[in-house]
Amino acid sequence: MLRSIQFLGSSSSSGFWLFHRLKLHGNQSFISISNKPLSSSRTPLIITSTTARCYRQFRASSIRSDSNLDGTSLLHLHLHLHLQPFDQLTVQGSTRKINFCQLCGGPTKYEIPAGEEKERAICTLCARIAYENPKMVVGCLIEHDNKILLCKRKIQPSYGLWTLPAGYMEIGESATEGAMRETWEEAGAKVQVLSPFAHLDIPLIGQTYVIFLAKMTTPHFSPGPESSECRLFALDEIPFDSLSFSSMLVTLNLYIEDIKVGKPKFHYGIINKRPGTSPSEIHAYTLDYHLRT
Amino acid sequence: MLRSIQFLGSSSSSGFWLFHRLKLHGNQSFISISNKPLSSSRTPLIITSTTARCYRQFRASSIRSDSNLDGTSLLHLHLHLHLQPFDQLTVQGSTRKINFCQLCGGPTKYEIPAGEEKERAICTLCARIAYENPKMVVGCLIEHDNKILLCKRKIQPSYGLWTLPAGYMEIGESATEGAMRETWEEAGAKVQVLSPFAHLDIPLIGQTYVIFLAKMTTPHFSPGPESSECRLFALDEIPFDSLSFSSMLVTLNLYIEDIKVGKPKFHYGIINKRPGTSPSEIHAYTLDYHLRT
Numbered sequence: 001m002l003r004s005i006q007f008l009g010s011s012s013s014s015g016f017w018l019f020h021r022l023k024l025h026g027n028q029s030f031i032s033i034s035n036k037p038l039s040s041s042r043t044p045l046i047i048t049s050t051t052a053r054c055y056r057q058f059r060a061s062s063i064r065s066d067s068n069l070d071g072t073s074l075l076h077l078h079l080h081l082h083l084q085p086f087d088q089l090t091v092q093g094s095t096r097k098i099n100f101c102q103l104c105g106g107p108t109k110y111e112i113p114a115g116e117e118k119e120r121a122i123c124t125l126c127a128r129i130a131y132e133n134p135k136m137v138v139g140c141l142i143e144h145d146n147k148i149l150l151c152k153r154k155i156q157p158s159y160g161l162w163t164l165p166a167g168y169m170e171i172g173e174s175a176t177e178g179a180m181r182e183t184w185e186e187a188g189a190k191v192q193v194l195s196p197f198a199h200l201d202i203p204l205i206g207q208t209y210v211i212f213l214a215k216m217t218t219p220h221f222s223p224g225p226e227s228s229e230c231r232l233f234a235l236d237e238i239p240f241d242s243l244s245f246s247s248m249l250v251t252l253n254l255y256i257e258d259i260k261v262g263k264p265k266f267h268y269g270i271i272n273k274r275p276g277t278s279p280s281e282i283h284a285y286t287l288d289y290h291l292r293t
Numbered sequence: 294m295l296r297s298i299q300f301l302g303s304s305s306s307s308g309f310w311l312f313h314r315l316k317l318h319g320n321q322s323f324i325s326i327s328n329k330p331l332s333s334s335r336t337p338l339i340i341t342s343t344t345a346r347c348y349r350q351f352r353a354s355s356i357r358s359d360s361n362l363d364g365t366s367l368l369h370l371h372l373h374l375h376l377q378p379f380d381q382l383t384v385q386g387s388t389r390k391i392n393f394c395q396l397c398g399g400p401t402k403y404e405i406p407a408g409e410e411k412e413r414a415i416c417t418l419c420a421r422i423a424y425e426n427p428k429m430v431v432g433c434l435i436e437h438d439n440k441i442l443l444c445k446r447k448i449q450p451s452y453g454l455w456t457l458p459a460g461y462m463e464i465g466e467s468a469t470e471g472a473m474r475e476t477w478e479e480a481g482a483k484v485q486v487l488s489p490f491a492h493l494d495i496p497l498i499g500q501t502y503v504i505f506l507a508k509m510t511t512p513h514f515s516p517g518p519e520s521s522e523c524r525l526f527a528l529d530e531i532p533f534d535s536l537s538f539s540s541m542l543v544t545l546n547l548y549i550e551d552i553k554v555g556k557p558k559f560h561y562g563i564i565n566k567r568p569g570t571s572p573s574e575i576h577a578y579t580l581d582y583h584l585r586t
Contacts, residue, residue, distance in 0.1 A: 289469055
């Protein structure tokens with residue numbers, strides 16, 4: 001899952017003092033890296049994964065600095081890394097702290113702005129407020145000959161597990177355009193959206209899934225770069241023991257229930273993950289505020 | 294609309310050199326302000342509105358610096374300000390540039406990341422990619438005695454015009470929770486969400502409106518800080534000539550059409566604003582890919 005990490009330290013007195021890349025495997029590592037002189041033992045350390053949308057901020061559990069004859073320092077870090085899939089990393093600002101202003105680069109402070117009730121990251125230089133909003137994941141439930149199309153994930157999170165083609169909606173596109181784009185990218189299928197099927201909020205991770213019913217405009221599909229396999233499943237063959245996400249489990253369950261009693265409806269619901277469970281425990285949820293039209 | 298602006302200049306050689314607040318009225322201003330010495334005539338100037346969610350980046354059209362006897366400089370700026378409502382400022386990255394990394398504060402460059410197709414702001418220090426995603430605006434269409442509740446806006450944009458209670462969905466809440474919160478904040482009404490009614494994408498401004506049908510749990514409402522008035526309107530009394538946004542016009546039209554022929558459905562659609570028209574021209578749109586269930 002994690003391809004590489006970067007070590008980046010900053011100090012207000014000396015500017016950036018450490019910049020180093022290395023390959024890393026496993027969840028724990030003891031490393032020593034050498035760079036510019038260390039100005040303070042309390043200099044914060046930021047570790048960032050370069051894997052797109054999969055990052056987490058850490059501090060080293062111990063830092064020791066030895067001076068070398070050439071004026072540089074040898075830095076000893078003992079790291080405990082608990083890198084997790086991206087859908088666990090957007091939880092209510094606790095793990096995804098906004099340290100700097102995107103506009104002017106000034107450092108931020110977390111305060112409640114005048115006239116508001118919620119703490120926000122406010123730039124200490126230009127006073128810009130950095131609002132954080134949920135992200136939409138858009139996808140397609142593709143019906144073909146009483147079967148539906150699933151993709152086996154060739155990327156983390158949920159590598160090797162089955163999903164509907166879906167991904168983050170982009171600026172400048174509509175939800176249907178995004179769902180069709182993701183279907184093309186992940187399943188190599190050109191589709192036409194038929195109707196909205198589900199809007200599922202997952203407040204814990206700041207995501208909203210919007211799934212459309214769709215049909216292939218030509219009966220062709222093939223796995224894209226993020227999929228190892230794409231396959232049509234009859235409803236009684238859906239691999240419920242190896243699905244990727246709770247959102248997919250809920251969507252497929254709702255679809256099968258609808259088909260059993262007639263035709264698909266539109267569903268709204270809140271997926272509340274059971275506290276203390278991991279994202280891979282996809283059955284550990286309640287579907288709340290379920291409304292259908 | 295604009296309460297105040299901040300003038301913030303930065304220089305890589307001397308750090309931030311200018312930081313000044315002033316009140317501003319009108320779209321054009323000639324000002325002279327004094328502060329620390331100006332290190333370079335090519336120092337970029339950033340102007341930021343402190344009005345929440347209403348900002349735009351500018352450069353002054355002319356900058357001249359005169360040295361004073363006390364070592365400070367007098368800075369002459371000729372500014373042409375074209376400040377616009379926030380819903381015009383999220384257009385596909387053209388006006389809302391990400392200059393710095395939120396995580397490490399490093400400067401960004403716009404490039405297409407490996408394995409992707411779209412240009413992104415990538416941090417030149419930690420390589421973090423800053424993804425930009427559409428924002429959800431959630432609100433309620435409140436039915437009461439064959440009337441619906443509208444709020445007269447006491448804030449910009451669309452000051453003095455009528456809207457359904459609605460606002461940005463927050464991290465950590467569901468769409469229904471957000472819609473109920475906004476209704477409480479803007480209309481002082483406690484409501485129960487009855488069913489999803491509309492999902493309307495506006496790709497040009499990177500927004501998705503999600504509107505729910507709702508009813509008041511007690512028949513009380515009163516304008517909140519962002520509203521000057523709240524009022525129940527019969528369907529033939531809705532002030533269509535003084536509505537605030539295209540999204541509200543579309544929602545109310547769809548609702549009236551549904552009521553005429555039976556009961557409300559669920560609607561998906563894309564509001565494509567006519568190119569070259571201003572946000573205040575709320576009738577200048579087409580409703581595309583309209584799907585109903």
